[in-house]
Structure formats: C-alpha cells, structure tokens
Amino acid sequence: MTRIILFTGKGGVGKTSISAATGLICAKEGKKTLIISTDPAHSLRDAFNLEIGSEPKKIAENLYLQEISVTEAIKKYWEKLKLYLTSLMRSQGVEGIAAEEIATLPGFDEASQLLYIRQYAIENTYDVIVMDTAPTGESLKLLSFPEAFSWYMERLFPISRKTAKIMRPFMKPLLGVPIPDDTVFASIEELYSQMRDVEEILSDGTRTTIRLVCNPDTMSFNETKRAYTYLLMYGYSVDAMVINKIFQDDSGDFLLKWRKSQNQIIEEIEDAFGDIKIFRLPMSDEEPTGIKKLENMGKKVYGDIKPWEILSDIEPPIEFEVTDKKKYIKMKVPFANKQNLTLHNRGGELVVQIDNWRRVFFLPQSMADLNPSTAEFNKGKLIIEMI
Ligand SMILES: Nc1ncnc2c1ncn2[C@@H]1O[C@H](COP(=O)(O)OP(=O)(O)O)[C@@H](O)[C@H]1O
Numbered sequence: 001m002t003r004i005i006l007f008t009g010k011g012g013v014g015k016t017s018i019s020a021a022t023g024l025i026c027a028k029e030g031k032k033t034l035i036i037s038t039d040p041a042h043s044l045r046d047a048f049n050l051e052i053g054s055e056p057k058k059i060a061e062n063l064y065l066q067e068i069s070v071t072e073a074i075k076k077y078w079e080k081l082k083l084y085l086t087s088l089m090r091s092q093g094v095e096g097i098a099a100e101e102i103a104t105l106p107g108f109d110e111a112s113q114l115l116y117i118r119q120y121a122i123e124n125t126y127d128v129i130v131m132d133t134a135p136t137g138e139s140l141k142l143l144s145f146p147e148a149f150s151w152y153m154e155r156l157f158p159i160s161r162k163t164a165k166i167m168r169p170f171m172k173p174l175l176g177v178p179i180p181d182d183t184v185f186a187s188i189e190e191l192y193s194q195m196r197d198v199e200e201i202l203s204d205g206t207r208t209t210i211r212l213v214c215n216p217d218t219m220s221f222n223e224t225k226r227a228y229t230y231l232l233m234y235g236y237s238v239d240a241m242v243i244n245k246i247f248q249d250d251s252g253d254f255l256l257k258w259r260k261s262q263n264q265i266i267e268e269i270e271d272a273f274g275d276i277k278i279f280r281l282p283m284s285d286e287e288p289t290g291i292k293k294l295e296n297m298g299k300k301v302y303g304d305i306k307p308w309e310i311l312s313d314i315e316p317p318i319e320f321e322v323t324d325k326k327k328y329i330k331m332k333v334p335f336a337n338k339q340n341l342t343l344h345n346r347g348g349e350l351v352v353q354i355d356n357w358r359r360v361f362f363l364p365q366s367m368a369d370l371n372p373s374t375a376e377f378n379k380g381k382l383i384i385e386m387i
Pocket residue numbers: 009010011012013014015016017018043244245281282283284285286287288289
C-alpha cells in the first residue's frame with residue numbers, strides 16, 4: 001500500500017524544501033519515492049536545481065519528481081466531459097475560446113491533481129508519495145474537494161452511492177441544451193467513483209497523513225492552528241509538525257528579540273500540539289537547495305526516525321456514542337470555539353461549519369431524526385448532544 005505524506009503550511013515556511021528532504025531520505029532508505037508538486041508556483045525544480053516535467057522523472061536511485069500541469073491533467077482525465085461542457089456553453093451562445101475557458105469548471109484543478117494520486121495509489125507505482133502543496137488555503141481546497149464533489153454530484157444527478165450509476169430515466173432534457181450522450185454520462189460516473197476512491201485513500205490514516213510546516217512566528221502559528229482544526233474536521237490524519245527556521249543561539253545580537261519571541265512561540269506550539277510529533281529545524285546559514293543540502297536537512301529533521309512511519313496515534317475524526325439515555329457525537333476539532341462554529345441536522349446529515357469550511361456527515365440511523373442541542377468543548381473535542 002502506498003504511503004502518502006502531504007505537507008501543508010503558510011507560504012514560504014519551507015514546505016517544498018521539507019517535502020524534498022523527506023523524499024530524499026525515503027529514497028535513500030530504499031523506498032521507491034515520488035515527490036509530487038501540486039503548487040502551480042512549482043518551486044520543486046528550484047529546490048533541486050533541476051528541470052522537472054509534468055510526468056514523473058527519475059532523478060536518483062528510487063527517486064522521482066513530478067510537477068503537475070493542470071492543462072496536461074485535464075487533457076489526460078477529462079477530455080470528454082470538457083467537450084460536452086464546451087458544447088453546452090456554445091449552445092448557450094458562448095463563443096470560441098470563452099466556451100472552453102468556462103468549461104474548465106472550478107475544481108478541475110484540484111480534481112486533476114487528485115486523479116494522479118489516485119492512479120499511483122491504485123496501481124501501487126510507488127512505496128511513498130510525498131505531496132508538496134500550495135499554501136494552506138489552496139491545499140485545504142484540494143483536500144476538501146472529493147467530499148464537496150460527491151455532495152454536488154449526488155444532488156445534480158440522481159447518482160447512486162453504491163454503484164456510482166446515474167439513474168438516467170429521471171433526467172429531464174432542458175430546452176435548447178444538448179443532451180449529454182452516453183460517453184458523457186460514463187465520464188461523469190467514472191469521475192464520481194474516482195473521487196470516492198480519492199476520499200477513501202486520503203482519509204485512511206493508515207496510509208495518508210498530513211504534516212504541518214510552521215515557522216515560530218505568530219502569523220504562521222495562527223494559520224497552522226486553523227489549518228489543523230479544518231483538517232481534522234475533514235477527517236484527515238495529522239501525524240507531525242515541523243517547526244522550521246529556528247534561529248540558533250549563535251546567530252548574533254541582531255536577532256536577539258527574534259530568538260526570544262521564537263522561543264516563546266515554540267513553547268506555545270509544543271503545548272498546543274502535544275498530541276502530534278513535533279520536529280524542530282534550525283534556520284541554516286545558506287539556502288538549502290540541491291540534493292546534498294536537502295538530504296542533510298532531512299537528516300536534521302528525522303534523525304533515526306523513518307519518515308514513512310506514522311508518527312503519532314491517529315484517533316477517529318468523529319465518534320457516535322449511544323448510552324442508555326443519551327446520544328452524543330464526538331469530534332476532534334481543537335482550537336475551534338463556539339463563535340465560529342455552527343451545527344445543524346439537514347435531512348439526516350449533520351452539517352458542521354467552522355469559519356468558511358463546511359463538512360457534512362451522514363448520521364447513523366439512530367440519530368437521523370435528532371438535532372444537535374448542547375455542544376461542549378472538552379480537551380480539543382467537541383461533544384454534541386443529539387436530542
Ligand atoms: N531551514 C531553513 N534554513 C534556511 N532556509 C530555508 C529553510 N527552510 C526553507 N528555507 C528557504 O526558505 C525559502 C522558502 O522555502 P520553501 O521550501 O520554498 O517554502 P514553501 O514551499 O513553504 O513556500 C526557500 O528559499 C528555502 O530555501
């Protein structure tokens with residue numbers, strides 16, 4: 001089973017460098033490893049000082065690099081759907097290139113990237129895949145895509161969760177809109193079932209874990225806390241964090257204030273993230289680029305630890321508890337508070353919203369008709385009583 005490690009964090013904190021470092025160590029230890037960048041800003045090539053293409057390229061024993069190109073991915077995975085959407089746009093009077101542009105639906109980017117991951121995981125092409133992603137907001141969009149996509153598909157089409165088949169007789173043709181032919185339906189169904197695979201692969205904490213990269217400054221720390229909350233809400237397993245760019249004691253008087261505040265924030269991080277593995281990585285005196293320096297960086301991060309191991313206990317993201325008298329839902333959402341949280345039951349689904357991120361959980365039969373009443377936070381867990 002392919003082990004997938006995804007790095008996320010604020011822009012500039014060191015995701016690309018640490019992804020590269022992690023991949024290098026895995027490859028060196030004999031794991032066939034792919035480092036895949038989903039960030040359109042593709043700095044993986046700069047980290048390695050190498051030209052990298054949109055297909056995996058072997059750069060060392062056991063080590064492959066790939067920078068996904070969304071246009072390539074769309075060509076590879078979505079040609080039919082895109083053709084239909086383009087003809088749909090044209091039928092509505094949208095001309096030429098504009099029709100093609102609009103037919104590139106929001107989410108195509110995310111979906112295309114995920115389809116590569118799915119393919120590699122299913123074909124078992126690599127032992128380890130390290131994902132270097134775009135800054136936090138973008139990677140959250142990527143990770144929330146499969147669920148959001150399934151949700152929309154189930155409402156746009158009478159699609160069956162079990163068989164991924166669209167029940168076509170129920171579809172009414174709209175006036176003047178081209179009726180999609182069988183190949184379009186087949187391509188939608190295929191996409192739906194592929195996204196369900198992706199959901200399964202990425203939310204399986206025995207093979208996919210997320211690692212947070214953070215710098216010891218207030219902005220990065222706050223962003224990391226929010227990201228952690230959302231990731232857990234989506235059911236992802238976060239097993240480690242790297243605190244990067246720590247100034248060392250010998251870094252001179254100029255950085256004195258910085259060192260003081262870094263130390264304080266590191267302490268706060270360790271208090272706040274006590275349940276996951278925390279690595280500390282100093283700021284080095286030169287830019288860590290090229291295989292040699294990145295490998296050194298990897299050694300500094302992991303020491304004797306094997307990067308592909310799962311580095312902390314993973315708890316289920318949501319638990320349903322039924323006692324004699326009461327019914328509870330327990331969710332791990334540290335750092336959330338009641339002000340930014342809303343909950344409701346919408347036809348048998350529990351809708352949880354924290355800030356702008358929403359997750360829908362199917363409620364078990366015993367709770368399908370109940371509503372959330374009180375919600376209490378207890379040690380990073382939200383305990384919802386259903387009545
Ligand atoms: N520990 C470190 N010491 C010194 N420079 C670092 C360290 N980690 C990252 N960098 C540098 O910081 C910059 C941003 O790192 P990068 O890995 O591209 O971050 P991200 O992918 O999160 O945007 C790069 O120039 C990188 O070489």
